Every structure is written in C-alpha cells, then in structure tokens.
Amino acid sequence: MNRxxxxxxxxxxxxxxxxxxxxxxxxxxxxxxxxxxxRDDALANDHYAWDIVEALTTEVGQRLAATEAEARAxxxxxxxxxxxxxxxxxVEPFTMPVWTRGAExxxxxxxxxxxxxxxxxxxxxxxxxxxxxxxxxxxxxxxALRAAPDSAVAGKIVFIDHHMMPAQxxxxxxxxxxxxxxxxxxxxxxGAIGIVIRSIGTDHHRNPHxxxxxxxxxxKPIPAGALSVPDSEQLIxxxxxxxxxxxxxxxxxxxxxxxxxGNVIAEVxxxxxxxxxxxVGGHLDSWDLATGAIDxxxxxxxxTAAARHIMDAGRPLRTIRIVWFGAEEPGGFGGAAYAKAHxxxxxxxxxxxxxGADRVWRFSSQLKTSDPAAYxxxxxxxxxxxxxxxxxxxxxxxDVEPTIAAGAPWISLNQDGTRYFDWHHTxxxxxxxxxxxxxxxxVAAWTAMLAVLSGGIESGAKQPKRR
Amino acid sequence: MNRxxxxxxxxxxxxxxxxxxxxxxxxxxxxxxxxxxxRDDALANDHYAWDIVEALTTEVGQRLAATEAEARAxxxxxxxxxxxxxxxxxVEPFTMPVWTRGAExxxxxxxxxxxxxxxxxxxxxxxxxxxxxxxxxxxxxxxALRAAPDSAVAGKIVFIDHHMMPAQxxxxxxxxxxxxxxxxxxxxxxGAIGIVIRSIGTDHHRNPHxxxxxxxxxxKPIPAGALSVPDSEQLIxxxxxxxxxxxxxxxxxxxxxxxxxGNVIAEVxxxxxxxxxxxVGGHLDSWDLATGAIDxxxxxxxxTAAARHIMDAGRPLRTIRIVWFGAEEPGGFGGAAYAKAHxxxxxxxxxxxxxGADRVWRFSSQLKTSDPAAYxxxxxxxxxxxxxxxxxxxxxxxDVEPTIAAGAPWISLNQDGTRYFDWHHTxxxxxxxxxxxxxxxxVAAWTAMLAVLSGGIESGAKQPKRR
Numbered sequence: 001m002n003r004x005x006x007x008x009x010x011x012x013x014x015x016x017x018x019x020x021x022x023x024x025x026x027x028x029x030x031x032x033x034x035x036x037x038x039r040d041d042a043l044a045n046d047h048y049a050w051d052i053v054e055a056l057t058t059e060v061g062q063r064l065a066a067t068e069a070e071a072r073a074x075x076x077x078x079x080x081x082x083x084x085x086x087x088x089x090x091v092e093p094f095t096m097p098v099w100t101r102g103a104e105x106x107x108x109x110x111x112x113x114x115x116x117x118x119x120x121x122x123x124x125x126x127x128x129x130x131x132x133x134x135x136x137x138x139x140x141x142x143x144a145l146r147a148a149p150d151s152a153v154a155g156k157i158v159f160i161d162h163h164m165m166p167a168q169x170x171x172x173x174x175x176x177x178x179x180x181x182x183x184x185x186x187x188x189x190x191g192a193i194g195i196v197i198r199s200i201g202t203d204h205h206r207n208p209h210x211x212x213x214x215x216x217x218x219x220k221p222i223p224a225g226a227l228s229v230p231d232s233e234q235l236i237x238x239x240x241x242x243x244x245x246x247x248x249x250x251x252x253x254x255x256x257x258x259x260x261x262g263n264v265i266a267e268v269x270x271x272x273x274x275x276x277x278x279x280v281g282g283h284l285d286s287w288d289l290a291t292g293a294i295d296x297x298x299x300x301x302x303x304t305a306a307a308r309h310i311m312d313a314g315r316p317l318r319t320i321r322i323v324w325f326g327a328e329e330p331g332g333f334g335g336a337a338y339a340k341a342h343x344x345x346x347x348x349x350x351x352x353x354x355x356g357a358d359r360v361w362r363f364s365s366q367l368k369t370s371d372p373a374a375y376x377x378x379x380x381x382x383x384x385x386x387x388x389x390x391x392x393x394x395x396x397x398x399d400v401e402p403t404i405a406a407g408a409p410w411i412s413l414n415q416d417g418t419r420y421f422d423w424h425h426t427x428x429x430x431x432x433x434x435x436x437x438x439x440x441x442x443v444a445a446w447t448a449m450l451a452v453l454s455g456g457i458e459s460g461a462k463q464p465k466r467r
Numbered sequence: 468m469n470r471x472x473x474x475x476x477x478x479x480x481x482x483x484x485x486x487x488x489x490x491x492x493x494x495x496x497x498x499x500x501x502x503x504x505x506r507d508d509a510l511a512n513d514h515y516a517w518d519i520v521e522a523l524t525t526e527v528g529q530r531l532a533a534t535e536a537e538a539r540a541x542x543x544x545x546x547x548x549x550x551x552x553x554x555x556x557x558v559e560p561f562t563m564p565v566w567t568r569g570a571e572x573x574x575x576x577x578x579x580x581x582x583x584x585x586x587x588x589x590x591x592x593x594x595x596x597x598x599x600x601x602x603x604x605x606x607x608x609x610x611a612l613r614a615a616p617d618s619a620v621a622g623k624i625v626f627i628d629h630h631m632m633p634a635q636x637x638x639x640x641x642x643x644x645x646x647x648x649x650x651x652x653x654x655x656x657x658g659a660i661g662i663v664i665r666s667i668g669t670d671h672h673r674n675p676h677x678x679x680x681x682x683x684x685x686x687k688p689i690p691a692g693a694l695s696v697p698d699s700e701q702l703i704x705x706x707x708x709x710x711x712x713x714x715x716x717x718x719x720x721x722x723x724x725x726x727x728x729g730n731v732i733a734e735v736x737x738x739x740x741x742x743x744x745x746x747v748g749g750h751l752d753s754w755d756l757a758t759g760a761i762d763x764x765x766x767x768x769x770x771t772a773a774a775r776h777i778m779d780a781g782r783p784l785r786t787i788r789i790v791w792f793g794a795e796e797p798g799g800f801g802g803a804a805y806a807k808a809h810x811x812x813x814x815x816x817x818x819x820x821x822x823g824a825d826r827v828w829r830f831s832s833q834l835k836t837s838d839p840a841a842y843x844x845x846x847x848x849x850x851x852x853x854x855x856x857x858x859x860x861x862x863x864x865x866d867v868e869p870t871i872a873a874g875a876p877w878i879s880l881n882q883d884g885t886r887y888f889d890w891h892h893t894x895x896x897x898x899x900x901x902x903x904x905x906x907x908x909x910v911a912a913w914t915a916m917l918a919v920l921s922g923g924i925e926s927g928a929k930q931p932k933r934r
Contacts, residue, residue, distance in 0.1 A: 230897040431697075431701070
C-alpha cells in the first residue's frame, strides 16, 4: 500500500458507531480497590494453578471415571488440597456403571486396503477381539440417517459426517455433536451392525475424539467409534470413487455396574458459617486417551488457585467450597451426586470452569436480575481483564447444573473456545496445550469473582504460608 | 498506537539499506515470454499435481518400502503415468532388506503409571511381544550419551532429548536428528537394553516421528523408538521428580533380506535423443504411519505435473525423465539403483522435490558456474514466483545425490520447511496438510525450470488431451 495513502486513511478514519450522550449513561460503577489488588496479584504472580495442573497431569496422568486411575487421582487430590491448607477436605463417594476401552482399529478392506485411526465412544458396544466386517453406508448428517429407510442401513456400518468449525463460544458442539450423541442409537434401531462418525473436532490430526453417548429408546448397544478428521476425509474420498467400501472394525470394550467414583471437596471456611456458600470447581476425571490437561485439569486448578488467593488475603464472610467433581465425562455423575447431597443447602453462587485454559472473554450471571449491584461490581472488576458482560448468557456446566436446578444462582465465566475442539477428548489433551499467561488470566478472573461475592475479606488472621 | 504518530512514522520511514549505483549493476536479464506463459498457466490452472497426490494417497495409502503396499503403488504408478501420456513407462526393480513394524507401546511402570505414545525407528531391534522393562537414564543430547561411562548406561533404557525448533530451510534436521541416527548405535555399544528418543519434530501432537537409523560399528540391534514430543516432555517432568523411572517397552518388528522394490520411470521424449536428459522426480515409497502426502506424494506429483505442462506445450529438445524412486525412506535404495543403472548417461540436470508441499522460496544450482546464462534465465523466470537465488546453495536430495556424484549437474528448488517437521514421518502426513495454492506454485517453479533447460519446445505437434 502507498504510504501517503495509508497515512491519509488512518488520519481520516471516523468512529464507526454514533456516540450516546454521556448524560444518558447509567450511574458509574467503580471496582473495589481491594478486589483489584487481589485480581492483579493473581494475574501477575499466580503459580498455584500451573502447579496443580502440572502435578496432576504428571503424577496421575489419565483418570478415567470409576477406574483405579480416578481413585489414585482422588487420593492425590486429598493430599494436595490438605497440603494447600484448605479445610474440611474429604471425598464423597458414589457408585456408577464403569466402561473401559480395549483394543481398537479400523481397516478398509476394499477397494483400497488401508488402516484408519479410530477410537471407541463411551458406552460403545464391543465387537469382540475378532471385530466385525461390513459395508459402509454414508450419511452427511445425523438427520440424513434419521430420514433413511431401515433397508438402507440394516446389516451395514453407518458413517456420519458433519461440518463443525471452530467458534469462540463453542456453539458448534451442540448441533455438530449430534452424530455422536444420537447417531449410535438411531443406527442401532435401524439395524446397523456398527457406526463410525467423523470426530466431533476442529483439528486435522490423526487423533480421534472420544466422548460419551448412550443407547436410548431400547436400542441394542452396537460398536460405535469416531474416526479422526483426516481419516474421515480419507473415507469420504474413498467413497467418492463410487465403489462399495468394506470396513473391518475392532472396538473392544467392557461395561459393568457398581463402579466407584467420588467428589473431592475442600473449603475456605467463612466467618459466617450460616451464610450461603460460594461453590466453585471443575471435574477431576478425564477421558483415558490423554492426561486431561485442558479437560479438566485446568478447571480444577483455576478455581482452586482463586480460592487460595482469597485465603491468602484473609478470611471471607462466606465459605468458599471447592469441588473436584468425579465422573463428569461419562455423564455428570459427580454433579448429580453433589446436588443430591447438597442441592438443598443455601448457595450464594455456583460456577464451574470446564472449557479449557484459554482466556475468559465474557461472563454472565443470574445476579444480573437477582443482585444487580453485585453484577455491576463483577462487570467493573472483570473488565480490566478484557472480559465483557454477556447480558443474554445462560447457566452452563454439567457439574453445577443439577445444583442450579435445585435453586443456586449461577455464574458463567466463558473461556475462549476457538482452539478447544482441536484437542477435546483426544490424545492431544496434554499440558503443552496450556498457555501459562492465559491460565493466570483465568485465575485472576475467578479470584475477582470470589472477592466480589465473598461478603468481605477480613485480613490479619494467620494464614498458611504460600507453597 | 496514536494515529497521528503512526502516520508520521510511516511518512518519514527511510530506506533501510543504502542503494547501489545502477551504473554498476550487471547486465539486465529478462525472462523468455514463452517460459513465463507456461509458468503462469501452471500457477493459475495446474490440477495434475493435486490429482496425482490425491489419488495416490487415497487409492494406495501408505507404501512402505519393499512391502506389498509399495508394489501396489508401483502398479498404480505405471497405470497413471501411462494414462497421462508419458512415454517409456517402466519399472526398474531392485532388491533390499525389508523391515516391518509390529505391535508397539511404552508404559511408565513407576513412579507414576501411565502410557506414552511411541513408534519404532526403522531397523529397530525387536523386544518380542512380551516387551522389556528397564530403568530410564536421561541424556539431554547425543553427545552427553557419548560422554557417559558405560556403567551409567548398561542394562538401562536410554532416553535422549534435544531442542529442535522450526526453521525455513530445515537446517535443524542435521544436528537435531543425531539422537535418531547415532543414538541407537551408541546406546547399544554401551550396553543399553533399549533406547527411546524425543521425536525429531517441531510439533506438539501425540504423533511420534519415525525415521531410519542403522546399527553401525558392530553394534547389536536393540529396540529403538521415538516418543511423541508431548510424551517426551511428560517423561522429562516425571524424571524431574528425582525418583527412579521404570519403563515397560514393547517394540515388535521384523527384518529380512531379499525384499523387492523398484523405480518407476517415465519420459517426455526430446527431439534430440542424444542430448543429455533432464532428470526430475521424488520418491514413491512412504513410511507406514500415514499416506505420505507431503513425504513424498507431493514431490512426485509436482515434478510429474511440471513435465506434463511441458508436454502439453509441445516437444522439448531434451528428453525429460521422471523418476518415482522406490525405497528412499529406509536409506535411498532407489536413488542408488538409478545411479548404478544410469549414472554414466549424460544428464543436463538432476533435481528432486522431497521437502513437503509448501512454496519454493529459493533455488540454487551448479549452473551458476557451469552455465551462467541458463542460471540467470532461471533466476529471472523464478523471481516472479517469489523465489530468490541462493548463490551459496549446495546439492541436496537423497535420491539424486548418487547421480550427481556420478557427474550430473544439480539444481535445488528449496521448499519452505517451517511446517515440514510438524508432520514429517508421523501419522499426520496426510493430504489435508497440502495447500493447493502452494502446491501450484511448486508446479509453476518446476515447469519454468524445465522450460528454461528444455533446449526449446517445438509446439504444434499433436499432444494428448488434458485429463
């Protein structure tokens, strides 16, 4: 570009939006300087969150729900939370069905023999070690499968495609996740012998995305797997040659009842034990393919670090309750167990962090209507972190939803999900995906939120030393 | 930034480099308009290269040297090259040792039980199906291993780290590839029971990078594998806890003599059968973990597409010889076989494309000294594609090196390797990594090179129809 022209352009640029008269603005809200100090200290100096997620992913690794690995994670969590100086550290156990993965592979037998990268979906039926062989029948969407006659599907292996793209708010996961959630049941009811889907993901790596699904409506469990995105595209190219495509599919898995899981709970005791508590947390379990750094080691780390910053500053009026929920991935068992045990207790807020480790970019809360002054304080305290109000937001979060349904007011600190579905539920969910700077921004946001809603922090009480 | 300040900055910016007097410049060189037309047509319209690499990777998939898959690839290649209208399409077979991969896994047994992603290196020894168990001994570099006393290594599993970073010219591969090339032999000679290395790669995905190594100096073959980069970093974090780390390693493989491979050769016949030929190509074989789109489906596609553009334009004076070399990955067997058969024949140039599918950014050639006028024409014809002269460049390319050593003048069209080692030798080397626009730029560059060195193209002869 010509420099003089560029210069002229820059100098002449007019504001894009007409300005409102300042006389019509709502009354000014200024953040509490004590909140700002805590927030900015966390933003600059937090190490608690990194230390937790680094140690959890290194020393425990994957922690599939209701397995021995998740039990090791609970033991680790109790030790860690106790060492960090939290009070009332304990496990609240529950039982649930347990599903575990065995050998898995997919191979095009004809017309172009080759192996494809696949992983089983949660609660998939098992092919047994010999696997199954069948012709592939292609559907571009889950609705195309629903619309197909049974005769087009019976005896075959269904393949469902979709076109999920990255989105900052993760909004594609609902619509484009349908092949995973509904596809296996629909395929089974139409007589398919198996189903493979294009991974619900936005990357192009040979790492398939697992995730939970259930067989409903009386459908018989059939083998159900996800091909990686490159392998799905390869299968589509093979199908485009218009010859019958035969796949040999091996997805071995086991399911049994009576598995053991549990929630790990810790508290920062408030000065008023009768005041409604601030409930924050994430989930401790992960899928078995990776170490669960972003899903959800980061979430437990962020919320716990924030609570610890409050504890470092003094004693809040309200109790802060941290929950590391068990067994979220197979269907929110920990969240349901917590609500069953505690849903009737008074909560001042309920919020979880479970969308990776990238920065918080907006927030929403029921406090907008139930406590506008607190909402305004939150907005003023979070804005310097680049966090905007989302006045139209909804409650979300598998683990806190049952407690919110029981009456707790909700808050959502939304993380940037643009990169999230590149790694979600894949072997790639590892520590290197966490950006320490963005992680600290998360801790600062949660610290500010807890500080605003704490009812006031009384400093001077003896605090444990930082470690 | 303040707009007025930015504008002032832009308007005042002075040239960074003092200018040479134009009177001292060498004589001007203007590209031949006929070359420019061919080049620009390829840049805008080429579909041959994409069609070849799409079909090869889809219809054949992986093509490990000296296996049935590589034989299928040769059959496919003969059909394809014949259908494209090339002359003298044939296979020149040779024999070689064949190495194939079996089951492979790595597991930390203590102190933190977990699985790590691993793949065997070429010609690795086999653990047998039961695997081996040993304590990990860490070395930050291959030289640190060389410096270690045998007593620190004997009976253990060596782990070698390194710090390879992306580079446009791929220059890290030489130095940082040493753990792969030399590590297994050194470890074996010191009495190690196995070796794992950090993948020679620049990505952070759970996809290990394989690659060839040989046991030299009388070293006994031991199991030798590469951990993915995230798994290597995980192992380093585990080792940082200063407890003994035990690994269970399973790397099953088989090696036998008398495998069959071959070079596939095709020609655009020149008007003068006695004129030295233009030799171009890439390698047909791939590693077995992926479909070999960038290594080296792209290379055979680019060079073949360029030859086809010359053929479309008419009949060159010189014969263009396309070679799809066999068995490059296990050690350049195809290149050696070609040189043995044809190295004494006169070649006007020898060049290969084997560094991915990203754009050509510079070139170098022996013609700089042996035929400065042709070199200047090449420079003028390639510059509009953003390709700069590299006057200090060297010959490179495993497959053409033996022919160059036998006397053929060399040319190197260097591709941008910034992303190459993210995918090189991993399961991620798939078609989606190829950018069609950059692929066409490659074809345009090779077309221009062939046109400049063709000795003149006589148009008007009947040409096969485009397909």
